[in-house]
Amino acid sequence: MKLPAPHVTFLRNAAMEEFILGCDAMHAIMKVVNQVAPFDVNILLTGESGTGKELLAKIIHLLSPRAENSFVPVNCGVLSGLIFEDKLFGHEKGAFTGAVAAKKGCFELAHRGTLFLDEVSELPYENQVDFLRVLGDYTFQRIGATESITVDVRLISATNRNLKEMIRNGDFREDLFYRIQVVPIEIPPLRERREVIPKMVDHFLNRMAAKYKRAKPDVSPEVMDILLRYDWPGNVRELSNLVERVFIVNEKACIDTGCLPSDFLWHFRDPPEDIDLHQVRKDAETRAILQALYRTVGDREKAAQMLKISPRTLRYKLKAYSIRVDRNGRPQEGPPPS
Ligand SMILES: Nc1ncnc2c1ncn2[C@@H]1O[C@H](COP(=O)(O)OP(=O)(O)OP(=O)(O)O)[C@@H](O)[C@H]1O
Numbered sequence: 001m002k003l004p005a006p007h008v009t010f011l012r013n014a015a016m017e018e019f020i021l022g023c024d025a026m027h028a029i030m031k032v033v034n035q036v037a038p039f040d041v042n043i044l045l046t047g048e049s050g051t052g053k054e055l056l057a058k059i060i061h062l063l064s065p066r067a068e069n070s071f072v073p074v075n076c077g078v079l080s081g082l083i084f085e086d087k088l089f090g091h092e093k094g095a096f097t098g099a100v101a102a103k104k105g106c107f108e109l110a111h112r113g114t115l116f117l118d119e120v121s122e123l124p125y126e127n128q129v130d131f132l133r134v135l136g137d138y139t140f141q142r143i144g145a146t147e148s149i150t151v152d153v154r155l156i157s158a159t160n161r162n163l164k165e166m167i168r169n170g171d172f173r174e175d176l177f178y179r180i181q182v183v184p185i186e187i188p189p190l191r192e193r194r195e196v197i198p199k200m201v202d203h204f205l206n207r208m209a210a211k212y213k214r215a216k217p218d219v220s221p222e223v224m225d226i227l228l229r230y231d232w233p234g235n236v237r238e239l240s241n242l243v244e245r246v247f248i249v250n251e252k253a254c255i256d257t258g259c260l261p262s263d264f265l266w267h268f269r270d271p272p273e274d275i276d277l278h279q280v281r282k283d284a285e286t287r288a289i290l291q292a293l294y295r296t297v298g299d300r301e302k303a304a305q306m307l308k309i310s311p312r313t314l315r316y317k318l319k320a321y322s323i324r325v326d327r328n329g330r331p332q333e334g335p336p337p338s
């Protein structure tokens with residue numbers, strides 16, 4: 001077997017070192033990855049936001065014989081119509097107003113490498129059929145071209161949505177689903193592999209210490225207990241952001257509960273002296289609604305389904321509790337209203 005170039009070995013080792021496993025479920029995933037990476041099968045990575053889909057996609061690429069060529073990520077969420085076609089298939093000079101020079105699309109850029117279709121669930125329905133056609137023989141034309149181009153790409157797709165449910169609702173083509181999902185890999189949310197949290201915290205602190213050229217602090221047992229109990233709706237990304245935030249604003253040798261931001265500690269505050277059942281209910285419902293909106297990336301219909309209430313009831317509660325989220329379902333600045 002041909003040995004990979006030294007820079008590929010370096011990048012591969014760096015990515016593998018970056019990716020913390022630390023539990024049976026992730027070891028099982030890596031086993032599958034090692035089995036399928038060398039072959040040109042299309043892989044669909046599923047998992048909530050921040051679970052590590054993109055990082056794993058890069059690792060699969062680096063473990064494949066395509067590692068010396070490009071890994072091209074494309075976010076399907078921001079593209080539609082002609083912009084989508086242009087991004088994926090490119091254009092010839094003069095193909096449309098503003099096309100002053102010919103430009104390669106992502107398929108061509110990923111030739112002999114890997115094309116990573118991020119947020120594949122967001123592919124506009126009207127573009128899905130064209131896309132499926134190209135996946136048949138990887139032959140297409142740039143916009144405005146007369147000649148066809150054939151490329152050799154390996155496809156890895158990722159989504160945090162349930163594609164089977166989208167198929168049932170008529171939002172995603174079933175034939176496209178089976179084309180992109182030859183091997184499905186589901187990355188569990190962080191709250192289902194809490195045992196990895198201490199290892200991850202240690203890893204992120206090492207990284208911060210190196211990045212900011214400071215000594216690595218210890219973590220008090222109380223803080224670790226809080227981190228282990230939290231639900232992490234934003235998964236590994238949320239944990240890594242919190243560690244960075246805490247590291248930057250505290251220069252103590254040991255991170256204790258006083259170092260944790262108040263909006264984070266809000267989730268763990270003690271109940272007040274006089275327990276007002278209405279307030280308790282409001283707090284609990286607010287927290288559950290915020291988590292549902294976060295996990296469904298702001299999709300109210302899905303959030304209502306997750307909460308087992310009607311969209312109308314959800315609308316009512318959002319108003320009654322003054323819950324405000326941005327369009328991705330992330331809580332707006334500050335702690336949720338109490
Ligand atoms: N197992 C892990 N070990 C170490 N770092 C991780 C791990 N999983 C994810 N990360 C880190 O968490 C962050 C989020 O990961 P990534 O972008 O791959 O998630 P994602 O699933 O693609 O999220 P989204 O759905 O929001 O795009 C990155 O900084 C990544 O390096």
Ligand SMILES: [Mg+2]
Nearest residue numbers: 053054118158
């Ligand atoms: Mg991603």
